[in-house]
Amino acid sequence: MDPSRLNCSVEEVARIAGVRPAVLDDVLNGETRVTGHWTHGAFNAVVKPMQDHVLWATYAGSGKAASTIDGKKKEAEACSHTITYLPRGYEGEFSCTPNTASNIYLGHKRLLYCADSLAEGRAFDLLDCIHAPDDRLFMIMEVIADEADSPGTHSRLLLEQAIDLLCIQLLRAHSTLVKPLASGSRGLEPWQVKRVAQYMHDNLAQDISLQELANIIGISRFHFCAAFKRATGVSPHEYLTRMRMDVACTLLKGTPLLIGDIALAVGYSSVASFSTAFRKRTGIAPREYRSGCD
Known part of the structure; x- marks a missing residue:
């Protein structure tokens, strides 16, 4: 962190x-x-x-x-x-x-x-x-x-x-070691989700680990994954991927940046891996998406 x-x-x-x-x-x-x-x-x-x-x-x-x-x-x-x-x-x-x-x-x-x-x-x-x-x-x-x-x-x-x-x-x-969460149903608090999401957004170009995200709010990595999904409906990885694709769409529509540069900006080391993730999310390739916005 x-x-x-x-x-x-x-x-x-x-x-x-x-x-x-x-x-x-x-x-x-x-x-x-x-x-x-x-x-x-x-x-x-x-x-x-x-x-x-x-x-x-x-x-x-x-x-x-x-x-x-x-x-x-x-x-x-x-x-x-x-x-x-x-x-x-x-x-x-x-x-x-x-x-x-x-x-x-x-x-x-x-x-x-x-x-x-x-x-x-x-x-x-x-x-x-x-x-x-x-x-x-x-x-x-x-x-x-x-x-x-x-x-x-x-x-x-x-x-x-x-x-x-x-x-x-x-x-x-003063911890859940002796005060267990009722039926394991508690997710992260809204302020915790907000803090994690802001960290993701500010570090999209980096390789973000689960431990980093858990450390932001001071809980164990294993509990973080389950609590994050209960709060948001998706895993931390899926949430981060969606955020990366949303930012990529904005950059493809609103900037003249090369697709390779956009891939790096949202955390992908190659155009190929970025294109695969983008197509999985949107159904089309980055270049097609940009052409459709012209």
Whole structure:
């Protein structure tokens, strides 16, 4: 996944909260960053997609907090000893009253590394939550925040071990590993389909792998294929092929580009392979299609 397509989590949290929490200088394994305790005022902002899984522990506060994705609003009391979790790539509205907090900017690779042993090959989704009670996860985040505030001997070792525990609890309590999708019927959310489709469109000339597409929304490759088809009615490969052919039709009709150049622009290494795919989709060859538009 192209990291430039997602925003720096540290900068995005600072933007939406209106204050920059102090981030520990040490970058942990898997590009994970942590903060100590910090205090912010009330905010209501649209969150841009972030490159990390962002965890938010609340230590003191009151009032309501809310998050919104695709018009679906989640609301909860912004009380102490609760956890808010925004998955990598989350995009939507997020509001909160003043409180004291700490953050973990959990690198996606770090999460997947822990999931390899815990999931035992099973596909899973992470479940966003807002001010959810989770004493174990909160306790782990409190230990991490205390260490970030006042690092002690072998601080790096303690933090790395604590992050591993955090990943395990996150997967146990806030993923489909323990909250299976009802009858396997859930597809991708509309915002996830939109993000994947945009990536496809922006990279039509490239060889796009299923793993790349799954990484965009932070789920396993195996679950991605089934969930994408449930949401769109077609496989990722078919969806991408249709998009390539639609763009090819536009280029054939509206530009003087050579057919070979169009083939390269939509991801085909040869005119022959492009022509075969185009004929299968439209019933005619690219040259015939262009002639019919004259």
